[in-house]
Amino acid sequence: SRITLVIHGGAGTITRQNMTPEKERAYTEALNQALQAGYTVLQRGGTALDAVEATVRVMEDSPLFNAGKGAVFTHDGRNELDAAVMDGQTLKAGAVAGVTVVRNPISAARAVMEKSEHVLLTGTGAEQFAREKGLTIVEPGYFYTEARYQQLQKALASEKGAVPDQLNTPTKTTPAAPVPTKTKTKTKAGKPQGYAEPPIFTEGRKYG
């Protein structure tokens, strides 16, 4: 048997500097607990699908990870949760996005895969579907943790001083872009004259 389980709990600015021994121990313990939950399913002859759902549910219920309880906050101070699952045998898949009252979004994603003919449901429709399929529904406040709420306050504070980007700027008439001239001459860098990088994100401001 080659039963195998691999998990992740998120990536980002996780350095030794911003970690304490207690925190490191707590994360290691939580990851081991999640591994054991899924591996026990596999050892008992359960399916890979059951194993990944069981594992992710443990991490959704842990306030340490950015999923389920302990998820980060939106700009409006809410928790909007997303999840997806895929079955390698049938290529069936299910996902939910923007749900705010489903305790375990991964189970809602699995319900979409197995109990609907869709792949992705979002927002209040996804919540209604979850309710109809008997999933555990909680108050929005269930997902709240002080640490994540403070992270939002920090992001909002850093936003206050930032230069408003395109998304924030109120719409106003701007002079029409100059019509590109027909004859294009290539610069050494291989970019046509007059080419400008599209300003998608303001450098350094990832959140928000």
Added chain:
Amino acid sequence: TVGAVALDQYGNLAAATSTGGMTNKRYGRVGDAPIIGAGTYADNQTCAVSCTGWGEYFIRVGVARDVAARMEYGRQPLAAAAQATLDKVAQLGGDGGLIGLDRQGNITMPFNSEGMYRGYIKANGQTEVLIYK
């Protein structure tokens, strides 16, 4: 974001991902986690993948399916396929990581951010939990 990929005794693969998204997000913003083929993908013929990172870049590259496609079309092994796709994300300016598993039980956990909570358990019970690079 959290995720898991598994291989069961019947040879089937599965992948799952769940997230709260990005701090301070607006306008109903959704990242890669719920987008099949971007943050989550599984196919018995190639691999199971779950991603975590800057969603916009993972969606634009189509990371999870890209890794599987490299294995399917390019006959690349899992680890090489995963690293090549993550390098593509980095070239665009994105960061993050993924976990991958193929039907032989090979594991990959690459990331180009400063750390990633990750771990595995193999058939022989060998297990490890890692946080930093």
